[in-house]
Amino acid sequence: MSEKLEKIRQVIREIDDQILQFAKNRLELVKKIGDIKKKHHLPITNLNVEAMVIDNALDQAKAIGLNENFSKRLMNLLIAESVKTQEGTSKNRAAFLYDILEKVKVLEAKGEKVIRLDVGEPDLASPIQIKDALKDSLYGREVIGYSSSKGLEVLRGAIANDLNQQYDTDIVKDQVLITPGGKFAIFAAIFSKVSFGDRVIIPQPTWPVYENCTKLIKGRVNTIHTTFKEKWRINLQKIHDAFQMNPKLLILCSPNNPTGKIIPKKDLTEIVQLAEEKKVYVVSDEVYQAYSFKPHKSILQLANSNFIYVNSFSKKFGMTGWRVGYAVSDTETISRMQKIIQISVTCVPEFIQKATYKALTMEQKGFQDYATKMQERVQIACEEIKGLPFSCIKPEGGMYIFPKANIEGFQSRDFADKLLERKRVSIAPGDAFGEYSEHFRISLGKNKDQIREGIKRIGEEIERWPKR
Incomplete structure (x- = not known):
């Protein structure tokens, strides 16, 4: 019995070796395709090609009697690995936000004052009625x-x-x-x-x-x-x-x-x-x-x-x-x-x-005033950004503006670092939100005076760009 099992397992190992060799050959071809894409500035991901690859695999799976769900998962794995091979190291965009946050925390721990235009946290206080309700629930049992x-x-x-x-x-x-x-x-x-x-x-x-x-x-x-x-x-x-x-x-x-x-x-x-x-x-x-x-x-x-x-x-x-x-x-x-x-x-x-x-369930007018305050801040930020070498579409909602720098070679991550280092103003680099290195996000969670002063310092720093 054990000898028979071992013979079958040996065949499986040989098939595994072939699968790995085929996978290696496939990734080598994928890399060549990636090099061509980069040379001609073509996008790494092509959904039409991916669809054809999967459809072909499903047709083949059906023809040979292989489970279609398994075949689809296998092809998705191969496609994901192909994209990874062509792109290189995957970007952790959230880290671009948290990197700035950590640098701010280090400065603040040293007693430095930073104008915080990076984090999406409005400086709007929770009403006392909410705090009282928490206290009653917490201490009532x-x-x-x-x-x-x-x-x-x-x-x-x-x-x-x-x-x-x-x-x-x-x-x-x-x-x-x-x-x-x-x-x-x-x-x-x-x-x-x-x-x-x-x-x-x-x-x-x-x-x-x-x-x-x-x-x-x-x-x-x-x-x-x-x-x-x-x-x-x-x-x-x-x-x-x-x-x-x-x-x-x-x-x-x-x-x-x-x-x-x-x-x-x-x-x-x-x-x-x-x-x-x-x-x-x-x-x-x-x-x-x-x-x-x-x-x-x-x-x-x-x-x-x-x-x-x-x-x-x-x-x-x-x-x-x-x-x-x-x-x-x-x-x-x-x-x-x-x-x-x-x-x-x-x-x-x-x-x-x-x-x-x-x-x-309490009276809601105070919360409606929060929205009015945020709209006023958006208006102020859009006004203050005028005259600087940025373009900005006025937001229809939210608590941010997302200006675009009209400067050749602008890189938002570098600019955010220098702005924090030299002007003590923190912003979120556009790379955190996708392929938008020419943009940056200004959060309007602070009061009007801080927003004005922060954008003023942004203007001062942009005058030095790309000077180091």
């Missing part, structure tokens, strides 16, 4: 126990009611999941839908965490590049083309971080209809919805299925450090996302949820 991993029923019901009033929808509390911040809602959404090799479509520029989360679970990121020239509008034909690759998710952010672009109703309607037709889930990050300066259509108003709506209490309610976000989707998806919370962070603390309930 001896034992602080676990909460439901799905979130307090009363809070989920209040969120459902608030959204129904706002968007004329019929959401029920079981479609709502409370998460430790909006970022975790994004992670849980991606983790619940994406497996190894599955594709996620991400229009850029955008928050780098979407890409990081996808890569963390070994998904494939296909980006759609939007441009300053086209006023950051998503090219719908590129969405159509990307959907031919049968992605699992499309991730949208409207109003956009960092551009402030709001997806037009017509475009969002077409995207939603196509996603439902192709059975692609749309993750709609609407964290900046409260800072909309023109009519904003939510995916909740347009989609009947295949969506995951994400929001948080950070921006609208001045509660960034409280870490409370939420997701809305069909009950099956919410159940899957809930399991991710169960095996990771367990729950959002109950006393924080009760304070959040207070935020949602």
Whole structure:
């Protein structure tokens, strides 16, 4: 028996050797193709070619009786390795943000004062009523126990009611999941839908965490590049083309971080209809919805299925450090996302949820004033940037501007480092949000005087560029 098994295993080892040799030969050819692409300035990723490779593999798998799902996963692995071979080291775009953050922390620890225009944290205080609600919940009981991993029923019901009033929808509390911040809602959404090799479509520029989360679970990121020239509008034909690759998710952010672009109703309607037709889930990050300066259509108003709506209490309610976000989707998806919370962070603390309930149910005018303040800051920033060698499209929402430098050879990461070093002003380099090295993001989380002074110093530093 053992001799017979060993003979079979020996044959398998020989086949494995052949597979590895074929893989090596394939990657050598892939590298040659990559060299040609670089020489002629061609994009590394070509979705049409990838589609043909996968279709050919599936046809062959069917012909020889090989499982099609296995064949697709195998080809996705080979394609991902091919892209990696041609691109070289993958960029961790989120690190471009955190590198600046860490440098700021070092300076501040030394007593240096830095004008913080890098981080998306508004200086809007949580009202005392919210803090009192937390105190009452925290000190009103001896034992602080676990909460439901799905979130307090009363809070989920209040969120459902608030959204129904706002968007004329019929959401029920079981479609709502409370998460430790909006970022975790994004992670849980991606983790619940994406497996190894599955594709996620991400229009850029955008928050780098979407890409990081996808890569963390070994998904494939296909980006759609939007441009300053086209006023950051998503090219719908590129969405159509990307959907031919049968992605699992499309991730949208409207109003956009960092551009402030709001997806037009017509475009969002077409995207939603196509996603439902192709059975692609749309993750709609609407964290900046409260800072909309023109009519904003939510995916909740347009989609009947295949969506995951994400929001948080950070921006609208001045509660960034409280870490409370939420997701809305069909009950099956919410159940899957809930399991991710169960095996990771367990729950959002109950006393924080009760304070959040207070935020949602108290008088809202003060929070509406927050949006007015942010719009005023956007106006000031756009005015201050005029006269400097930058172009800037006025945001339609959000709390950022994303200027473009009209200077040959400008590199935002270098500029951000020098600006911090010499002028003690921190900004986010455009490379963090995609291939946008000629751009940088200014966060408007600080007061008007700091925004004016920060942009003044940006102007002083740009006069020295590219002097070292």
